[in-house]
Amino acid sequence: MQVLMLDPSAFTPPYDHHLCRGLSTVGCDLTLYTTRSDYHLWDGERAYDWIEYFYRATNTLYSDRDGLPGRTAVKGIEHVIDMTRFIRKAWSLDPDVIHIQWTPVPVVDQWFLQALARVAPLVFTVHNTTPFHGASTSRIQLLGADTIHETADHLIVHTETSRDELINRGIPATKISVVPHGILEYPSATAADGKADADNQTILFFGTIKPYKNIDTLLEAYAALPAETRDTTDLHIAGYPKMDAKLLQRWARDLGIESSVRWDLRFVPDSEVSALFDTADVIAFPYDDVDQSGALLTALQYETPIVATDIAGFAEVLTDGEHGFLVPPNDAVALADALDNVLADPELLACMRENISDLAESIPSWTEIAAKTQDVYRSVT
Template sequence: MTRDRVAVIDPSNFTPPYDHHLCEGLADNGWKVKLFTSGKTNWTPRDYERVQAFYPLTEGRVGDALPEKIRVLGKGTEHIIGMLELVKRLNRWDPDIVHFQWLPLPFVDVPLVRLIGHIAPTVLTVHDSTPFQGSATSRLQRFMTEKGPQVVDEVIVHTEETKAKLVEASVPEKDISVIPHGVIRYPITAHLPTNNSEKTTVLFFGNVKPYKGVDVLIDAVARLPPEVRQKSRIVIAGRPHGSADKLKQRARKQGVTESITWELGFIEHECVGAYFKESDIVVFPYRHIDQSGALMTALPFGKPVIATEVGGFADVLTDGVHGRLVPPDNADALSNALADVLTDKDRRAEMGDAVAELADNTYSWERIAEMTTELYGEALRNQRE
């Protein structure tokens, strides 16, 4: 197929690392790419154009000065204006494919996606089969979110589990393609204080939200044999969703305060890579997930991963090869897996090598861009027919 223009749309700039790597991969595969998004980014476009198309006021100094309720209403208004302007921009640029990453205001976005479908075939990546992590603000919002995958020409998901959920929600199976989430490669431009304690470092990284199971991790650390726990250091790094006081109280009650280092707050872009580089094991005790950007960030660093056997973790990792997989919400199983990997340095090295191989081959953006290009070709053929 002739490769020409693809418009990638992420209005709220929800997934800048994913957007960047996808756009670079598509550009390397011969596409001319424009990313229509908002806000600031730490990812510098090399071979694609980044267009500031949404929220010029509410995501700037004006928005910072507004009360929260007014800012939210203003952002909703700006979203409608931005989407209407997007239709005009796309008409002028005349792309061959329009690829949506997110539809953040579905009762506005879904009708306009139908309209944009008259300009070019439309593709939607469903990153999360549980919209808004189950916290959509109204029945209308939830209903229209479910309509999103039904109004585009092609749907991309990252796991077979997500595909099954969409089929159950009446999205035609023939319209759904499973294309993996690629690795996220953060540059290492900052350094953390050296761990001089000689303890083995276990890293939890990412926004601290209830579904991510940090409470289960705390319970699992408490169940470690004392001699293992004394030689281990658990780092919990990320921005908490609300207060982390209950988690800290849980750690005190379990008697593991000295075993846990809390690095709570926004982790600057230049520090992300350093956290993974300085860790020995990465842990993801999630209760549920489709695919995890934090997992895909971890892979290039070649560290063994201990995760729950849910969603993308089960698709990407093989128990005993890349680390350990355990049932969700099971502190005993998680503790046993931690102890297993913590006490065997040679095995950790073997697992780390296997993880690094995943990053270099199966989940490379070169492969993912090729799969995405094949999908675009299918969409264009269906349009001609």
């Protein structure tokens, strides 16, 4: 079965890589069409074809100069050109299925998808039922985002809650399949045999920093920890900011916790991810919106308790009191209490680590996920 996979802006390189590698193991002849993503350099040879097809001129003109004016306009023009090229390419290849991971500009992409639908059946993975979590980098990205899926022959979601949400919007249940998200194993990633020695414990936040992830609530929660816990605990925030990080740093100063917060504001190289998680004693996900989280599916392999908000993407994976704690969104006091409960009780922390290890082993492998995805392909061909 020949499959063309499409993620023009490389929104989720780790997910793309794991899924494509899995699909290759179950017999799919697969090519991923995407853009350059230098910060995700995976070990070993790919078992699938990877083509840097999109935004090559933009990547060259604005290399290491993302802040220069005009980049969005240049990229937008190139997107139209590249999608037009991709349609011609798809016609020439005559694939069995075209699988769309992301549409960067839905209001424009809906026209291209209609053209692609005449080439081959379209499968669309709906990673977020709330488009861009309501926090897109441009208002234009939100235009048409609610209807972009209508052209697809079949939709894939990662949770039952996401499936129910789409059904509530009028999409037939027969058109939606739940295919779970697998664990994202970064290069040299292994489950931690023990935490690195350190004077203080560490609370870790890992992932792209966006408004819906509520770093401000995490800072408030850290400031609200009992003095005896806060004095022996550091807060490490690691990830590339897609918002004004200076506002968060100013908030940390206002809360009087500036000296205890480590800001690591960058794309963390793949080779450093394992060490980052290995030094954490508890991982915090204070989001107020998520369908499923790649950061969560990265964290599980490291046997570290997790404190997250009680929303679908976390609640369908984690059990409150076993793998950590689930707390209401935007509740700094509840978040602080949960963090303190884990950090102040070594026996509970050790028990939760063991439970997390068991949970990680229960997550479907990428070969199993690929087989389910292949079943979706067969249903539309």
